[in-house]
Amino acid sequence: MFRHRLYWLVIVLLLAGCTRSADPIPAEQLTIKINLLCTTCDDFLRCTTTESTAEDPAVLYRLREKSFWAQIATIWDYLIQWAQRKTSDSRPLTVYHDEPGSSRILLDNARARVDSVSGLITLPAATIDMRSGAWLRAGEQVGSCVALPRRAGYAWLREFLQKPLPVGQPQ
Numbered sequence: 001m002f003r004h005r006l007y008w009l010v011i012v013l014l015l016a017g018c019t020r021s022a023d024p025i026p027a028e029q030l031t032i033k034i035n036l037l038c039t040t041c042d043d044f045l046r047c048t049t050t051e052s053t054a055e056d057p058a059v060l061y062r063l064r065e066k067s068f069w070a071q072i073a074t075i076w077d078y079l080i081q082w083a084q085r086k087t088s089d090s091r092p093l094t095v096y097h098d099e100p101g102s103s104r105i106l107l108d109n110a111r112a113r114v115d116s117v118s119g120l121i122t123l124p125a126a127t128i129d130m131r132s133g134a135w136l137r138a139g140e141q142v143g144s145c146v147a148l149p150r151r152a153g154y155a156w157l158r159e160f161l162q163k164p165l166p167v168g169q170p171q
Contacts, residue, residue, distance in 0.1 A: 024116035031133040032147045034114045036089045039066040044153025047135040049143040058098040063091040088115040103160050
């Protein structure tokens with residue numbers, strides 16, 4: 001009985017290995033790096049147009065942490081990594097218009113799709129190329145994006161929410 005189950009397990013593992021998806025782009029080739037298995041991470045992307053105007057100086061994309069149940073589901077992603085690597089993910093998204101003195105939320109409760117095989121972050125009205133940082137709308141480059149360090153992203157968010165930094169925290 002045990003031997004029969006072992007054979008089936010070997011067959012399933014071999015089939016799982018045969019259906020491997022394409023390899024992701026190596027991290028050293030990416031300008032913007034997003035950890036697909038970090039469910040509690042917030043990632044901040046600041047995009048500016050090539051011809052920055054007073055109307056649209058910058059947009060801040062916040063890829064938020066996942067919900068509790070999505071975090072639980074990610075445990076499966078960790079367990080199956082040896083058979084099938086995770087190459088894409090969907091994250092909650094908030095979009096902010098970053099203008100000195102009048103920042104505002106443009107979009108809340110949206111979704112961002114991160115694909116490490118194509119190297120693209122797909123947003124509701126734009127796409128970001130993780131290799132070059134190019135910010136694309138309708139297939140045309142409108143600017144460039146950079147990933148902010150989390151500390152800088154949270155500091156920007158606290159300023160946006162008009163909440164002071166905790167005492168003793170560096171600016």
